[in-house]
Amino acid sequence: MTDFERYVAEYSRELTRFCIKLCGDVHDAEDLFQDTWARALDKFDQYDQSSSFKSWLFTICANLFRNSKKLKYNSSKAVFSSKEEKEKFLNSIPDQETDVDAYLDLHAAILSLPKKHRLVLVLYYFREFSQSEIARMLDIPEGTVKSRLNTAKKLLKRRLYDEETQ
Amino acid sequence: MKKLSDERLEQMLSAYCEADPQQTFTFHPEETRKKLIAFIGFNRAAAAAVSLVLVSVLSLTVYFLFGNNNSTPFVVAPSPQSVTTPSTPTGESDSDPNHPVPEPTQLKSLWQNIVDFLFPRPTENNSTANNRTSPTETDRMSTVTPSATEAARPKPTQKTGEKATEKPYVQPTEHQPIRPTEKSPDPTVPIDPPSDDPTEGSSHSGAPGPTDPPGEGDEPWLIPPTEGGLMPGAPTEIEIFAQVDSDRMEGVTGVYCKVYSGDSLIGSSDLYDSSHTVYILDSSSQYTEVYYVTPYGLIRQSGFYTFVFYDQNGSELTRVKEYVY
Numbered sequence: 001m002t003d004f005e006r007y008v009a010e011y012s013r014e015l016t017r018f019c020i021k022l023c024g025d026v027h028d029a030e031d032l033f034q035d036t037w038a039r040a041l042d043k044f045d046q047y048d049q050s051s052s053f054k055s056w057l058f059t060i061c062a063n064l065f066r067n068s069k070k071l072k073y074n075s076s077k078a079v080f081s082s083k084e085e086k087e088k089f090l091n092s093i094p095d096q097e098t099d100v101d102a103y104l105d106l107h108a109a110i111l112s113l114p115k116k117h118r119l120v121l122v123l124y125y126f127r128e129f130s131q132s133e134i135a136r137m138l139d140i141p142e143g144t145v146k147s148r149l150n151t152a153k154k155l156l157k158r159r160l161y162d163e164e165t166q
Numbered sequence: 167m168k169k170l171s172d173e174r175l176e177q178m179l180s181a182y183c184e185a186d187p188q189q190t191f192t193f194h195p196e197e198t199r200k201k202l203i204a205f206i207g208f209n210r211a212a213a214a215a216v217s218l219v220l221v222s223v224l225s226l227t228v229y230f231l232f233g234n235n236n237s238t239p240f241v242v243a244p245s246p247q248s249v250t251t252p253s254t255p256t257g258e259s260d261s262d263p264n265h266p267v268p269e270p271t272q273l274k275s276l277w278q279n280i281v282d283f284l285f286p287r288p289t290e291n292n293s294t295a296n297n298r299t300s301p302t303e304t305d306r307m308s309t310v311t312p313s314a315t316e317a318a319r320p321k322p323t324q325k326t327g328e329k330a331t332e333k334p335y336v337q338p339t340e341h342q343p344i345r346p347t348e349k350s351p352d353p354t355v356p357i358d359p360p361s362d363d364p365t366e367g368s369s370h371s372g373a374p375g376p377t378d379p380p381g382e383g384d385e386p387w388l389i390p391p392t393e394g395g396l397m398p399g400a401p402t403e404i405e406i407f408a409q410v411d412s413d414r415m416e417g418v419t420g421v422y423c424k425v426y427s428g429d430s431l432i433g434s435s436d437l438y439d440s441s442h443t444v445y446i447l448d449s450s451s452q453y454t455e456v457y458y459v460t461p462y463g464l465i466r467q468s469g470f471y472t473f474v475f476y477d478q479n480g481s482e483l484t485r486v487k488e489y490v491y
Contacts, residue, residue: 013190020187030191037193092185097178106178114403114459125183151457153175154447160170 004044007053008037014054014128015061021122022065024111026085036061054128059137066119066138102160109159117152120145230279404460404490406473409453410483420478421446423458427471433464437476444475456483465490 001009015036019029039060040047047056080086089107090100097103110118123134124145131149135142406423421444425432434441441461448455456475465471474485 008193012193016189016191017185017187019191021183026189033191034193038195041195088188092188094181094185097181102178103182106182110182114405116403121179122183125179127180127184151447153172153179155445155457156179157170157175158446158448160175 004041007040007057011054011057012037015057018058018061018122018126021110021126022061022119024107025081026088027081032061032065035064039064055133055137058123058129062119062123062137066116105160106156109156112159113152113155117148117155120148121152124149227276230283231276403462404465404471406458406460406486406488407447408456408458408473408475408484408486410456410475412449412452412454414483415449415454418477418483421456421483422476422478424474424476425460425464425471426474427469432471433461437480 012033015033016029019032019036020026023029023032036057040057043060047053080089093100093103110121113121119138120134123129123137124131129137131145132142135145138145410421422437422442423444424437424442436442441464445457446454447457458473458475468489468491470487470489472485472487475483477483
C-alpha cells in the first residue's frame, strides 16, 4: 500500500463527515469528497511531510468548496433530497440530543448560511482546528474568522428563534 | 417565546458537527481521472476555440481601425486641426479650412471603415495616386464623413497609434449634466411599486459617487481607472451590515435589499427574488441590525454602490451607500 493509499484509508471517514456537514446534500458531499482526493493525489508531491496531512487535506477541501462556482457543491435547495438521506441523518443524531425537531431545524439553518460563514462554522465546530489554524487554511485574517463565526451564530440564533416562535 | 442561549447553541453545534454520518465515501481515482481528462480535454478545446475567435476579432478590429496604409479608404480619422490629402507634391493640404472635419469617435470611424470595406462607394478612389480635388469637390465632400471620401492620410509626423488614445466615451463637460437626465424617472409615468429609482424617498447619504456613469453600450473594462476599473481577483460576494430603526421594523416579516450602481439597478429586478433576501441579526429597542450578502459575481468592479433595504410591502427601511473595493 502506498503512502497515499494509507492516507485515504485513514482520513476518508473524517473527510466524509466534513463534506456532508459542509454541503448538506449527500451527492454534493460525495462530489466534493472525490474532487478533494483527486486534487490531493495530483498535488501529493508538493505535500510537506513535516506538516499535518489532515490539515493539508482539509485545506484542499475547504478551498475547493469556497472557490467553486456558487451552485457547485451546493446545488440542492431541499434540506434532504430523499427519504433515505433523512433517515440516515436522523440515525446519526447523538443520543444526548433528545429534541429531534430542534436538531432538524439546526440542520436547515446551517444550510441556509452563506457559504463562507458555513465553512468557518463547520471547520471550527469540527473540533479539529483552532481559529488561527482556520485562518491559515483559508488564508484570511484571524479577525475575519472570529467575525464570521460571530455572524454565523447570530444568524443561526435568529433563524432558530424564528422557528421556535412559529 | 424563548431565545436560544449561547450555551445551548454551542452544545447543538458541537453535537451536529461531531455526529457520525453513518456512511463513508470511497475514493474512485479512475472515475475521477476520466472525468478530469474529459473536463480538461473539453476545456482545452474550448479554450483553443475561444482564443482563435478572439485573435480573429482582434486582428479584424486592428485592421479596420488602422487599416492598410496603401489603401486610402482605411484611414485614421483626421483631427480637426490636421485635415490633409495624401501625397501632394508640395505636401500642402487641399482641405477647406471653412469646413473643418468633425472629429469622429473611435467607434464611429471603426464602424465606418467596416461599412466602407463591405460596401465601397463608387466615387471612392482606392488607388494611391494623387487625390487632389477641385475646390468645388472639396466643398461637397467635406460634408460627407471624412473616412468615406476624404483622402486624408496621416502626416508623416503623426503617430498611427494616436487614435488609440481617444477615450471610448465622451467625457462630461461643463455643458453636460453630471447625471444623465434621461435616466431619472418621469413622474408622469406610473411605475410599479416599489420604485426602482433609489433617488425617490429617502435622501442619499454619503459622499458623491462617480460623476458620470458610463453610457449605454460601454463595457465595464473600458472605464478608466479613475472611475473604478476592474477589481483584482475573482468576483466575490460582498457583505453589508445595516441598521434599521426598530420602530420601522414593526410588522415587518421580511427584509430585502436591492443594489444600485449609480442610478442603475444591478441584478434581478424582482424584489422577492431569493438573491435579495436579507438576514435579520440583532434587535434592540433602538435599532435592528440586518445583514446582506450580494449574489456571487454581482459586483465585479470597485466603485460606489447603494444598498436599499425594503420590507415585504416594498417600503424602504434604510439605505447604505458604500464604496466597494
